[in-house]
Amino acid sequence: MDDKINNHASCSSVPDEGVISVDLSRDIVVDSMTDMTEAIISPNLISTDYSVDNEEDSTKLTLAYEWLYEVPRTIVDKFSNHIKYLDISHNKITNLDPLVHFFHLSSLIADHNPITENCALPPLPKLELLWLNHCKIASLYPWVGKLKESCPNLQYLCLMGNPAAPSYFNGGTFYEYLQYRLFIISQFPLLNHLDDRKVTDDQRTEALRLYKRPFLERLVSPGSRGGISQLMQAPAKWNTVHGKLNSLWSKAKNRNLLI
Template sequence: MSVEGHVSEDESNKLTLAYERLYELPKTIVVRFSDHIRYLDISHNKITNLDALVYFKHLTSLIADNNPITENCFLPPLPKLELLWLNHCKISSLYPWVGKLTESCPNLQILSLMGNPAAPSFFNGGTFYEYLQYRLFVISQFPSLQHLDDRKVTEDQREEAFRLYRRPLVERIIKPGSGGLSQFMQSSVSLSNVQSRLKSFWGKEKQESRNLLI
């Protein structure tokens, strides 16, 4: 079955390719739509490589949920991208993937990674403490991020994220092949500094009866 894509007449800058059993973006689709599409939905496929997105120069929103995308998949430069959904993919490590994502999408405002192994939550067996580590680390990498997963980014979270995870420090401690962020979290170097700061921040939020996640 040939894939033509679905573009509504009222929204000619939107393209939906969801549930098409795609392993990659067809060349015919790229040639036909890449010069004007701003919203692209490729969710619920079998795509592992996003290199073809380099031709979508005007892309501002990308929905790629439920694809077997891993941390080895790096996005090409998408300077106009503001919204990125990668929920329920196969991303198991944040470092150095998040750093590469920051370089590719410097203006990202909305990011959702729910359901990935690298995004611990109650639903995949993660603790609140692990979720907090994950959330603050991601926020620290994206100065313009306004919304992460299903929650807004608050100013308190942003300030604490930058205090805990200054990029030069993280890059000195975490080396490629060292086990990623989870290894960093369990190391003796991080326990004396990062955990104490997180506990202090968490305690402050409880004391002031505020919900960190909202």
């Protein structure tokens, strides 16, 4: 699986165009945004070598740089029953629902698409590798919870370049990066690699320690009467909540974590 991480090559951007259909009989992509000349589909998209010697290649499909706004139904019908590795990077895709038909999908590359936290993945129980680098995901909650339900067996996850993945490159502080990383690790027990680094045993232990209880429970003192119900019924006091949050993360600052 590590080879998959090293095999994905980046390319330059393409013009912002749209696609409404793929006509396999004419080998063309129909442009929905302009009246320009129709673009020719690469032969690789409409033919695959199914020989025994090329069995591995027959399970891989790339739709990168095809100006797509969604995965065309013709592609789904032709390839979904056997594809395990799918590359849809560098498109304009915001709807991932058609992927539900890819029953054997284990690797999905969807970098450089305008995917936001409102775009949920359909159930993909066999998915082990997911790349969503440089998309438009601005909030982890409740998006990560939905991702966990759809893809419970993720082992490799990359979210670099998203607003919700703070780093030095997008203005995030070290402790924002730390919170983000530990939260993601706590949600996926099989995760071996997050972004550009392996998940260590120390990180997993700390992630489970910090996130073993629901978020609201950690804002309420263990000995307080009423627990969560008391917090929910009481008048909102941001200063109190803010103080609780600072207290939680100050403990993480003082721990020696191998990041």
